[in-house]
Amino acid sequence: GQNIDQPTEMTATEGAIVQINCTYQTSGFNGLFWYQQHAGEAPTFLSYNVLDGLEEKGRFSSFLSRSKGYSYLLLKELQMKDSASYLCAVNRDDKIIFGKGTRLHILP
Amino acid sequence: EAGVVQSPRYKIIEKKQPVAFWCNPISGHNTLYWYLQNLGQGPELLIRYENEEAVDDSQLPKDRFSAERLKGVDSTLKIQPAELGDSAVYLCASSSRTGGTGELFFGEGSRLTVL
Numbered sequence: 078g079q080n081i082d083q084p085t086e087m088t089a090t091e092g093a094i095v096q097i098n099c100t101y102q103t104s105g106f107n108g109l110f111w112y113q114q115h116a117g118e119a120p121t122f123l124s125y126n127v128l129d130g131l132e133e134k135g136r137f138s139s140f141l142s143r144s145k146g147y148s149y150l151l152l153k154e155l156q157m158k159d160s161a162s163y164l165c166a167v168n169r170d171d172k173i174i175f176g177k178g179t180r181l182h183i184l185p
Numbered sequence: 186e187a188g189v190v191q192s193p194r195y196k197i198i199e200k201k202q203p204v205a206f207w208c209n210p211i212s213g214h215n216t217l218y219w220y221l222q223n224l225g226q227g228p229e230l231l232i233r234y235e236n237e238e239a240v241d242d243s244q245l246p247k248d249r250f251s252a253e254r255l256k257g258v259d260s261t262l263k264i265q266p267a268e269l270g271d272s273a274v275y276l277c278a279s280s281s282r283t284g285g286t287g288e289l290f291f292g293e294g295s296r297l298t299v300l
Contacts, residue, residue, distance in 0.1 A: 081227075108286060119276060119291035120228065164227050168285040172241055173218070175227035 081176035083165050088182045094153050097179045099165035103146040107168040111139050111150045114162045114178065123150070123163075157183050187211070189292035191277050197298045203265035206295040210258070210279030217254060218289065219262050220276040228276055234260065235283055264297075272299045 080102035089095040101109070108127040112120035126132060126141035126148060138151040150163055162178040190209040198204050210217050215236050220228035231250065233241040236257035245252065249268070254260040264271055274296045278289040 107284070110289075112289075119293050120289075121291070122288040125286075125288065166227075171284040172230060172233070173285045173289065174230065175220075177225075177227045180225075 081165055081167055081174060083163075083176045083179045085177070086180045086182065088184060089152075089155055090184050091155055091157060093155050094151065095155060095181065097150045097152075097163050097165075097181070099148045099150075099176060101146050101148070101165070101167045101176075102169075103143065105170035106143065106146075107171065109139075109141055109148050109168070110164075110166040110173065111137075111148075112164040112166060112175075114164060116161070120164055152181075155183050157185065159183055189277055189279050189290050191275075191292035191295050193295055194293065195296050195298075197300065198267055199300050200269055201266040203263065204267055204297060205264075206262045206275050206277075206297075208260045208262070208277030208292060210260075210277070211281075211290055214279035214281050214290070215257065216280040216283055216287070217260050218278040218280075219252060219260070220278065222274045222276055222294070231262070231275075233285075267297070267299045269299050272297055 083099045110125050111123040114120040124139035131140045136153045141148045160183045162180050164178045165176040167174050192207050217234040219231040222228045232245045232252050234254045252262045274294040276294045278291045280287040
């Protein structure tokens with residue numbers, strides 16, 4: 078998705094921590110979103126980062142480094158219901174562009 | 186509060202037939218998006234509206250796709266004629282913010298199968 082890169086798949090164990098990385102082209106950058114999408118369902122909003130740093134929201138945290146064109150989503154205390162695709166999306170020149178998503182598998 | 190409503194949820198047509206999808210955004214949301222999503226891929230932007238104006242339709246294949254948002258509320262996306270490669274989920278999303286700065290609220294999507 079237009080120079081937004083994230084791993085295709087990841088596997089983690091219930092109760093553990095996982096970090097999903099996203100790198101993007103920095104030209105025209107205005108902000109970065111993370112969305113969660115369960116199979117067969119619509120994406121739902123997780124976070125929006127505009128400034129550098131870490132934003133924490135319950136078990137989920139999102140980090141942004143604008144100069145490096147890098148973000149990550151950190152999921153703590155993984156639960157089986159966290160099995161889903163996680164989409165990184167960049168606001169580039171007012172256009173929201175999605176990456177291809179990372180499918181996260183949670184093992185019991 | 187009602188979410189984004191799309192119809193139909195599923196549509197099966199033969200190639201070369203026309204098809205139309207309808208979207209009603211969340212009340213008060215002036216920004217509306219149409220995305221296309223293939224299996225295992227992220228959503229791809231087709232068109233973005235601010236009120237009734239299409240402010241970004243650069244990704245819309247205009248030879249066969251068209252969209253409208255009369256009166257700046259609900260919107261229709263049309264494909265005529267459909268091709269096999271158009272099989273996908275068509276997602277509509279709305280936002281209360283302009284310029285891509287706000288959370289997108291997605292509808293459940295319209296799944297198109299072209300035979």
